[in-house]
Amino acid sequence: MSLVAGPGRGGALSSGPSPQQLHTNAHIRYIQTLDKRRDEFEYWLTEHLRLNGLYWGLTALHLLGKPDALPRAEVLDFVLSCLHESGGMGAAPGHDAHMLYTVSGVQILALVDGFEELEARVPGWKEKIAKSVIAGLQDPATGTFFGDQYGEPDTRFLYGALNALSLLGRLDFVDVPRAVTYIKSCANPDGGYGNSPGAESHSGQIFTCLAALSIADRLDTVDMEHLAGWLSERQVSEGEGKGGLNGRPEKKEDVCYSWWVLSSLAMLNRVHWIDGKALESFILRCQDPEHGGISDRPGDMVDVFHTVFGLAGLSLLKFPGLEEVDPVYCLPRSVTRKVLGK
Amino acid sequence: MSHGVPRVSSKRDDERDRKSIDDYQALVQQVNAQMQAQEYTSDTLALTSRLLSINPEFYTAWNHRRKLLSHLMATSAAPGVDLITADLAFLIPLLKLYPKCYWLWNYRIWLLEQAELYAPKEALAIWRGELALVAHMLTRDERNFHGWGYRRRVVMAVERLEGTSLAEEELVYTGAAIRRALQNFSAFHYRSKLLGRVLDERGATDAQRRRVFDNELDISQEALVDPFNQSAWFYHQFLMRCVVEQTILRLTTAEKAAYFESEMARVEEMLEDYDDCKWIYQALLQYAMEFHKLRPEAVACSKLQSWLSHLRRLDPLRAGRWADLETTL
Numbered sequence: 001m002s003l004v005a006g007p008g009r010g011g012a013l014s015s016g017p018s019p020q021q022l023h024t025n026a027h028i029r030y031i032q033t034l035d036k037r038r039d040e041f042e043y044w045l046t047e048h049l050r051l052n053g054l055y056w057g058l059t060a061l062h063l064l065g066k067p068d069a070l071p072r073a074e075v076l077d078f079v080l081s082c083l084h085e086s087g088g089m090g091a092a093p094g095h096d097a098h099m100l101y102t103v104s105g106v107q108i109l110a111l112v113d114g115f116e117e118l119e120a121r122v123p124g125w126k127e128k129i130a131k132s133v134i135a136g137l138q139d140p141a142t143g144t145f146f147g148d149q150y151g152e153p154d155t156r157f158l159y160g161a162l163n164a165l166s167l168l169g170r171l172d173f174v175d176v177p178r179a180v181t182y183i184k185s186c187a188n189p190d191g192g193y194g195n196s197p198g199a200e201s202h203s204g205q206i207f208t209c210l211a212a213l214s215i216a217d218r219l220d221t222v223d224m225e226h227l228a229g230w231l232s233e234r235q236v237s238e239g240e241g242k243g244g245l246n247g248r249p250e251k252k253e254d255v256c257y258s259w260w261v262l263s264s265l266a267m268l269n270r271v272h273w274i275d276g277k278a279l280e281s282f283i284l285r286c287q288d289p290e291h292g293g294i295s296d297r298p299g300d301m302v303d304v305f306h307t308v309f310g311l312a313g314l315s316l317l318k319f320p321g322l323e324e325v326d327p328v329y330c331l332p333r334s335v336t337r338k339v340l341g342k
Numbered sequence: 343m344s345h346g347v348p349r350v351s352s353k354r355d356d357e358r359d360r361k362s363i364d365d366y367q368a369l370v371q372q373v374n375a376q377m378q379a380q381e382y383t384s385d386t387l388a389l390t391s392r393l394l395s396i397n398p399e400f401y402t403a404w405n406h407r408r409k410l411l412s413h414l415m416a417t418s419a420a421p422g423v424d425l426i427t428a429d430l431a432f433l434i435p436l437l438k439l440y441p442k443c444y445w446l447w448n449y450r451i452w453l454l455e456q457a458e459l460y461a462p463k464e465a466l467a468i469w470r471g472e473l474a475l476v477a478h479m480l481t482r483d484e485r486n487f488h489g490w491g492y493r494r495r496v497v498m499a500v501e502r503l504e505g506t507s508l509a510e511e512e513l514v515y516t517g518a519a520i521r522r523a524l525q526n527f528s529a530f531h532y533r534s535k536l537l538g539r540v541l542d543e544r545g546a547t548d549a550q551r552r553r554v555f556d557n558e559l560d561i562s563q564e565a566l567v568d569p570f571n572q573s574a575w576f577y578h579q580f581l582m583r584c585v586v587e588q589t590i591l592r593l594t595t596a597e598k599a600a601y602f603e604s605e606m607a608r609v610e611e612m613l614e615d616y617d618d619c620k621w622i623y624q625a626l627l628q629y630a631m632e633f634h635k636l637r638p639e640a641v642a643c644s645k646l647q648s649w650l651s652h653l654r655r656l657d658p659l660r661a662g663r664w665a666d667l668e669t670t671l
Contacts, residue, residue, distance in 0.1 A: 041362040048399050094374060096402045150408065152448045189534060189580045198494055200531040202487060228663075233572060235659050243659070249527040249572045251485065272662035 003046035003053045004037050008288025008302045010255075010295025020281060022319065023289045027307060028066050030292025031057045034304060050092040051082050055104040056308040058111050062332045063311045063323045067111070076114050079105050080121065087128035088148075099147045102133060103160035107331060110167050110339050130170035134161050143178030144196075154195045155186055159208035162215045163329060167339050171215075180218045183209045191226030203234060203247040207260040210267045214328045224268055232273040234261045241297060243278030254296045255286050255306045258313025263327035266316050276317045283310045369393050370400075377406050382413035391432060398436050401445045408452060415460045422460025426468070429453055434475070441479060447488045451495055458503075466503045472496045477515070484519065490528050509539045517561075524565040527573035533558075534580045538590040548592050555584070555591055559605065569612050569619040578605075578625070586632060595636055602633040603640075620656040623649045627667065646671050 008030070034057060037043045046053075054075065061069045082089045082105060088097025089105040106129070109115055118125055137146045138161065145157040158179055165171045185197045186209060192201025193209035206227070213219050234245045236253045244253030245261040258279060265271050285298045286306070293302030294310035308330075315325040324333040373393055376386045387410045393403050411429065415422045433450055440446055454472065457465040473496055479489045497508050513536045519529035537558065541551050558581055565574035584590050585601045593601070606629050612622050626649050634641040650671065654664050 039356065039359060039363075041359045041366070044363055044366055045397050045399070048397075048401055090402070094370075094402070096405050098401065148405075150405070150448070150452055152451075188531065189583055190531075190576055195491065196494075198535050199491055200487065200528050230576075232660050232663050237657070237659050248485070248487075249576065250525045270663075273660060273666075275659040275661070278659060 003049045003303060003305070004034070004040050004042040005301035005303045006291075006293075008291030008293050010286035010288055010293075010300055010302050010306075011298030020284050022284065022314065022321065023287050023292060024064050024321065026289060026292035027287075027294075027311070028061065028064055028069055028292070030288075030302070030307070031061055031304065032069055048091045048095060051079070051089060051101045051104045051108070052091070053304055054078060055107050055111075056304045058108060059331060060304070060308040060311050062111060062335070063308075063315050063325060065321070065323055067332075072112050072114075075108065075112055076117060079108055079114070080118065083122065083125065086133060087125060088133040089129075097133070097148065099134070099137060099145065099157045099160050102129065103164045106164040106167055107329070110331060110335055113338075115168075126168055126170075130165055130168045131173050134165055135170075135173035137161065138174050138179070140175075143175060143180075143182040145179075155183065155193065155205050155208045155212070156195065158182065159212040162212045166215050167329075167336075176216050180213065180216050180221065183212060184221055187223065189226075190230050191223040191228075192230055200248070201230065203231065203245070203257050203260040203264065206231070207264050210264050211328045214267055219267065222268070228265060228268045228270040228273055231261050231265050231268075232270070235274045235279065241282065243275060243280075243282040244297070245274070245279065252297070253282065255283055255294055255313070256296065256309040258283055259309035259316075259330065262313050262316045263330070266327040271316065280314060280317050280319060283313055286310060366396065369396075373403065373406065377409070382410050384414065386410055387414070395436065398440050398443050398446050404445050404449045407449070411453075411456070415456065423457070423464045423468075426453060426457050426461055430468070437475075437479065438482070441483060441486055442488060444488070447492050451492070454496075454499065466500070469496060469499045469503060473500070480519070484523050484526050485528050487528075490532065494532075507539070507543055509536050509543055512536055513540050520561070520565065524568065525571050525573045527576065530573050530577040530580075534577065541590055551591050555581070563608060566612070569616045569622055572621065575621050575625060579628070582629060582632065599633065599636040599640075602629055602636065605629065606633065617652075618656060620653055623653040623656070627653065627671075631670075643671075 034053070058070060058075065061067060079089070081093045082091070082101060084090065084097045086097055089102045090097050091101050095101070109118060115126065137148070137157065138144070139146060139153060142153070144153045144155070145161045146153055147157045161174065162171065162176070162179065165174060183193065186193045186195070186199065186205070188194065188201045190201050192206050194200050194202060195205045199205070210219070210222065213221060233249070234247070234257060236242060236244050236246060241253035244255070245257040246253050247257050247260065262271065262274070262279070265273060283294065286295045287293070288295070288302050291302070293304070294307040295302045296306050311322065312325045312330055315322040316327060325331070326333045326336040329336050369389065369392060373386070373389050376389065387407065390403050390407045390410065393400060394407070411425060415425055418425070430450070430453060433446065436446055437450070454469055457468045461468070476489055476493045476496060480486060480493070483489065497512060501508055513533065516529045516533040516536065519526055520533070541554060544550070546554065562574050562578040562581060565571055566578065582602070582605065585593065585598050606626060609622055609625050609629070612619070616622060627646060630641050630646055650664065650668060654661060657664070
C-alpha cells in the first residue's frame with residue numbers, strides 16, 4: 001500500500017451530475033492501485049507507513065462496501081512479513097517493531113478475520129504480541145505506554161495498546177485502572193487532553209484518550225460539557241474551509257479532523273453540536289472525482305490517510321451508502337461487533 | 343500523509359524518479375548490511391546521516407543510529423561529549439526542515455539523556471542550551487506542538503539536574519510569547535499550567551494571589567481587544583473556573599460573585615463595539631449561569647433569552663449545542 005500523495009487533487013471539478021456526490025468507484029480504484037506505484041520515489045520514501053497504509057486503505061474499502069477489493073491472501077502475507085521474532089510488527093519488512101505498526105497489524109487481522117489463520121501459521125503469536133510486546137510497553141510507574149524500547153510516552157500509544165489488546169481479548173495483561181489514572185493526569189481545564197501531563201489539548205490526542213476511556217469503560221471521568229464545547233468550536237465558520245474541522249484553536253481546517261473531532265463528539269453523544277451538512281459538504285469538496293482519493297483541503301494532493309478519515313467522518317454523519325464505523329476503533333462496526341462480541 | 347501539499351505539476355519525471363529510487367535503495371541496503379554485520383563504526387554512522395537527511399521519517403535508521411552512537415561512546419577514545427555535540431549539530435538543519443517529524447524530536451531527547459551518562463559534567467549546560475534552540479523553533483512556528491512539548495521536557499530535565507524551578511522564567515516566557523501573538527493558544531495553555539505553581543513556589547498570601555490573578559484577568563482582557571480571539575476567551579474561561587473551583591485562590595461566596603459581576607460587566611461592554619461577535623454572548627451566558635449559582639436572585643432571565651437568540655443567529659453551525667443550552671437555562 002502506497003502513501004504516495006496524488007495523483008489526484010481534492011476539489012478537482014466533477015464531471016458528474018452533482019459535485020456533492022460521493023465518488024465511490026473512483027475511491028475504490030484509487031486504493032486498489034496504490035500498491036502499483038513502485039516507480040515513484042515517494043513510494044519508497046513512505047515505506048515507514050506501509051502497514052498503517054494497508055489498515056487505512058482496507059478500512060476505507062470496508063466503509064465503501066467493498067471489503068474484498070484487496071486480495072486477502074496478499075494482505076495476510078504482508079502482515080506476516082512485518083512480524084518480528086519478538087512478536088511486534090514493523091512498518092514493512094526490514095523496519096523495527098513499534099506500537100504504531102503492531103496495532104495496525106492487529107486491526108488489519110481483525111478486518112480480514114485472520115486471527116486464527118495467523119495462529120495456525122505462527123503458533124503462539126497472539127499470546128506473544130499481547131503479553132511480551134504490548135503489555136511489556138506499559139510503564140509500571142505511570143500506567144502509560146511507550147512506543148518501543150526507547151521509551152517515548154504518548155497517549156497515542158496508550159490508546160493503541162488498549163485498542164489492540166481488547167481486539168485480542170487480552171486486556172487482562174495490563175493495568176487498566178493505572179492507564180485510566182494516567183489519562184486523567186493529561187486532562188486540561190478546557191476539558192481536552194494532551195499527549196502527556198501538561199501538554200496542550202489537541203483533537204487527535206483527545207480522540208485517543210476518549211477512545212481509551214471508552215475501552216476501559218470509564219467515560220464517567222470526562223469533563224463532558226467543557227470538552228464537547230471545545231470540540232464543537234473546532235468547526236470553522238468562515239472562508240473557503242467553512243464547515244471543516246481544525247485540531248486546535250486558530251488552526252486551519254483539515255479533513256483528518258473530520259475523524260478525530262467527530263468521533264470524539266460521537267463518543268460524547270454530541271455529534272449534533274456541529275453542523276453535519278456543512279462538514280459533509282467540506283469533505284466532499286476534498287475529493288478527486290476522477291482519480292479518486294480525498295485530500296486535507298480542497299486543492300491539495302489526495303492521500304490514503306485523508307481518504308479513510310474523510311470517509312469515516314462521512315460514515316459518522318450517516319452518509320448514505322457507507323458502512324457504519326465504530327468511533328472507538330475506526331473499524332467497521334460489523335467487524336468490532338464480531339470480534340468483541342458486543 | 344501529505345498535509346497542505348498543493349499540486350504543482352501532474353507530470354512526473356520518470357527518469358529522475360528511477361535514478362533516485364536506485365540510489366536510495368542502494369543506500370538503505372548498505373546501511374542494513376553494515377548493521378547486520380555489526381559494523382558499528384563512524385563510517386556506518388555517516389551512512390545513516392546521509393539516509394536520514396534524505397528521509398528523516400525512516401525511524402529504523404534512527405534506531406540504528408542509537409545503537410551506533412551507544413557503541414561508539416562506550417568504546418571510542420574520544421570524549422562522549424564530542425560525539426553528542428556533533429550529533430546535536432547534525433540534527434539542527436533537519437529540525438528546521440522537518441519541524442513536525444516525531445522521530446527527530448524523540449531522537450534528540452534520547453541524545454540529551456545520553457549526555458547524562460557519557461558527559462555528566464557537561465549535561466546540564468547541554469540541556470540548558472536546548473532552551474535557546476526551542477525558543478528559536480517556536481519563533482519560526484509559534485504553535486508547533488512538538489516544539490512546546492519539547493520545551494516542557496527540557497525544562498523538566500534542567501529542573502531535575504539543577505534542583506531548582508524554572509516556573510518563574512517560563513511564566514515570563516509565555517508572557518512574551520502572548521505579547522508577540524495575542525492568539526497564541528499554546529502560550530496561554532502553558533501559562534494556565536504555570537500560574538498555580540508559581541504562586542505556590544512564591545508562598546503567596548491570599549492577597550498576593552488575588553493581585554496576580556487580577557493581573558491575569560487584565561492580560562486576557564487586553565488580548566480580547568479582538569473579541570474574535572478564541573484563545574483569549576479560553577484563557578478567560580480558565581480564569582473564571584479558577585474563581586469557582588478555588589484552585590489557585592481562596593474566596594468567599596460574595597467575593598466569587600463579585601468577580602463574576604465585574605467580569606460580566608467588562609464583557610457586556612464589548613457589545614457596544616461588537617454586537618456581531620458570538621463569543622461575547624457565549625461568555626455572558628456561561629458566566630451568567632455560574633453567577634446564578636452564587637447569587638440566584640441577581641440574574642434576569644430576559645437577558646439570558648436575548649443573549650441566546652443573538653448567539654443562535656450569529657452561530658448557526660452550532661445550533662444543536664445552543665438548543666441543548668436552552669433546555670438548561
